Amino acid sequence: MIELLTLLLLVGAIGWAVGACMAWLLATKFAACLQPAQRIRDVMAVACLPWLLPVLWVIALGAVAVGKRLGWLDDHCAGHGHLHFCLDHFPALQMSPWPLILLGLGALILVMLVIRRAWRGAQESARLNALLRLLPEGGVLRQIDNDYPVALVARPLRPVILISRGMLNLLNHSERRVLLAHEAQHLRCGDLRHALLLELLLTLHLPQTASALRSTWRQAIEERADDRVAERFGHALTAQTLLKVAKQQHFAAAPMGLAASGADVVRRIERLLQDTDLSTDPGRLRAFWLAALSLASAMPLAAAHHAVETALAMIVGA
Amino acid sequence: MPVLGDLEVAVMEALWDMPGQSAKGLHEQMGGDRGISLNTIQSTLERLHRKQLVARQKSGHAFFYSPQVCRQQLVAAYMQEALGRFGADPVASIAAFVESAEVLDEETLDQLEATLVRFRKQQGAS
Numbered sequence: 068m069i070e071l072l073t074l075l076l077l078v079g080a081i082g083w084a085v086g087a088c089m090a091w092l093l094a095t096k097f098a099a100c101l102q103p104a105q106r107i108r109d110v111m112a113v114a115c116l117p118w119l120l121p122v123l124w125v126i127a128l129g130a131v132a133v134g135k136r137l138g139w140l141d142d143h144c145a146g147h148g149h150l151h152f153c154l155d156h157f158p159a160l161q162m163s164p165w166p167l168i169l170l171g172l173g174a175l176i177l178v179m180l181v182i183r184r185a186w187r188g189a190q191e192s193a194r195l196n197a198l199l200r201l202l203p204e205g206g207v208l209r210q211i212d213n214d215y216p217v218a219l220v221a222r223p224l225r226p227v228i229l230i231s232r233g234m235l236n237l238l239n240h241s242e243r244r245v246l247l248a249h250e251a252q253h254l255r256c257g258d259l260r261h262a263l264l265l266e267l268l269l270t271l272h273l274p275q276t277a278s279a280l281r282s283t284w285r286q287a288i289e290e291r292a293d294d295r296v297a298e299r300f301g302h303a304l305t306a307q308t309l310l311k312v313a314k315q316q317h318f319a320a321a322p323m324g325l326a327a328s329g330a331d332v333v334r335r336i337e338r339l340l341q342d343t344d345l346s347t348d349p350g351r352l353r354a355f356w357l358a359a360l361s362l363a364s365a366m367p368l369a370a371a372h373h374a375v376e377t378a379l380a381m382i383v384g385a
Numbered sequence: 386m387p388v389l390g391d392l393e394v395a396v397m398e399a400l401w402d403m404p405g406q407s408a409k410g411l412h413e414q415m416g417g418d419r420g421i422s423l424n425t426i427q428s429t430l431e432r433l434h435r436k437q438l439v440a441r442q443k444s445g446h447a448f449f450y451s452p453q454v455c456r457q458q459l460v461a462a463y464m465q466e467a468l469g470r471f472g473a474d475p476v477a478s479i480a481a482f483v484e485s486a487e488v489l490d491e492e493t494l495d496q497l498e499a500t501l502v503r504f505r506k507q508q509g510a511s
Contacts, residue, residue, distance in 0.1 A: 191467070193388045195479070198463035200394040201456060213461055219481040221467075231464075234482075246482055253480050262480070288480065303505050310497050312483045317494060332483050336497050340504045 071132065074379050075125050076170045082121030085364075087273055090116045094279035103291035110284045111261075112357045114268035119358070123365035131372045166382070180270050188266070195221055202229075207254075208247075210235070216315045220250050223259035237315050242308040245300050252292035262288075289330035290338060297339055306339040386462040387436040392421070396429050397452060397459075400439060404451040411450075 093113050097106050199222075202209045207227055211217070214233040220226055228250045238246060253259065265284055269277040297305040313332050368375055389397065399411055406414070408427045416426060430450055433439045438459075441448040454462075467479075 194463065194467040197388045197394075198460065198467045200389065200391060201460050201463065211460060211464065212457055213464060215461075215464070217464070217481060219479050221479040249482060258480055285480075303501065303508060306497075306501055306504070309483060310494070310501060313489060313497075314494055316483060317489050317491070330484055333489065333493060333497065337500065340500050 073167045073170060074376075075129055076174075077166060077379055077382065078128055078375075079121035079125050080170060080173060082124040083117050083271060086117035086120035086361075087271065087276070089120075090114070090280070091273055091276045094276045094283075097283045103287040103294065106283060106287040107261075107291070109357075110280050110287070111265065111268070114265055114272070114280055116357070116361065117271040118268060119361045120364065123361055124368055127365040127369040128372060128375065131369055177271070184266065184270050188263075192222075198229075199227065216312055218246050218250060218312075220253045220259060223263050226254050226259060228254070233315075234312070237311065238308065241300070241304060242311065245296055245305055245308040246312075248296045248299060249292045249305075252295050253288065256288070256291070258288045258292075286330045286334065289335055293335055293339060302339045306336045309336050309339075386459070386466055387438070389438075389459075392419075392425070392429050393433055395419070396426070396433065397438065397456075400450060400452045401456055405449050407447045407449050409447065 090113050093116075097109060101109070198211075199209065202211060209227050209229050211229055211231040213231045214236075215231055216234040216237050218228070218230045218234050220228050228247070230246070230250075234246070235243065262284075265281070269280060272280070293305055293309075309332055313336075395415060396411060399415055400406060408423060408430055411430070412421075412423045412426045415421075416423065430439065430441075430448075434441055434450070438453055439450045440453050441450045443449075
């Protein structure tokens with residue numbers, strides 16, 4: 068059984084590698100002219116690839132072993148001269164221990180990555196809670212006693228909107244409404260919860276891919292919130308509010324290395340002030356097609372399981 | 386900046402309201418409401434002293450504590466830490482209205498301003 072598990076883990080590892088490479092190739096292919104909602108869906112779809120492919124491939128090949136046991140497939144194992152996916156006649160040959168050792172190391176690295184991500188999340192949460200403890204009690208909206216103009220939503224599971232005194236003093240009545248509407252959009256769309264999910268999915272990605280996907284996603288959620296606010300308050304007022312805050316932060320006496328959202332404010336403002344309607348551009352990347360492609364890649368594996376078994380046997384040195 | 390727990394913040398707030406208190410004085414002030422012992426207050430003050438957030442002066446047999454940072458300084462420090470970059474990546478659990486604009490140059494800001502003025506004129510004309 069251990070040999071069967073090793074082979075399935077190896078299939079999973081190869082599936083991960085293919086998914087990670089596909090994601091790396093696709094990560095920079097998101098057209099800025101796509102609707103923000105479309106970009107968000109596509110980023111999530113690409114982020115799922117290194118998870119989806121190994122799971123589908125393992126299920127497809129594991130189904131061969133289960134199918135033989137259940138009698139759905141003919142028991143043709145007698146003619147096999149190589150390792151094969153079978154619960155009854157496994158293994159046909161002795162396998163080198165190295166593949167299991169290497170896969171074990173890979174699993175250990177994965178666990179360490181997950182722990183590291185969780186640790187960072189816990190530290191972020193602790194710092195945020197430390198800040199919230201110092202703020203006056205309030206509901207969803209809390210004021211920060213600081214002159215630097217900042218406004219943000221925080222805490223995915225019990226969200227709050229934080230606005231500094233500097234921000235409130237900077238903006239006039241209309242601009243404050245734009246600001247609050249923008250932050251409220253993030254709450255309404257569950258952007259912080261989705262950000263957590265995205266961070267989890269990005270654990271299995273190459274660092275460059277994760278950074279590109281994160282950047283695209285962050286830009287898209289800000290632009291989506293801008294669009295919805297602009298529908299209500301007008302493009303000019305929304306752009307004016309963004310520009311005012313950007314200028315104040317730029318000229319602040321004590322600049323803060325704030326990089327909370329990672330979104331490009333110049334692009335956001337330019338987009339709001341463009342004449343052309345961007346909503347009619349067709350998307351070049353579709354979450355649906357990615358999912359279909361992933362599923363389609365798994366089915367031929369099950370059909371051609373002999374070739375897969377031969378290849379895996381060569382890899383593991385059997 | 387060290388992260389403070391609920392009790393540590395409560396003690397700091399009490400000291401901001403009235404600096405130069407002893408552990409016993411703080412316990413009389415807040416121990417009853419929270420159901421905490423004098424030892425707990427003393428331990429908390431000791432931790433805050435180690436974190437260099439409070440200073441202490443011995444008078445007789447007791448230490449008297451005063452805050453070394455004000456609330457605004459602590460808030461600013463936490464803002465910097467909580468909202469700044471965590472390593473090379475943006476913090477995942479927050480979304481800010483505008484990212485730090487210090488890296489923008491003034492020419493870009495002026496161009497955006499001009500674009501906004503043009504946009505308003507076009508809107509007004511139409």
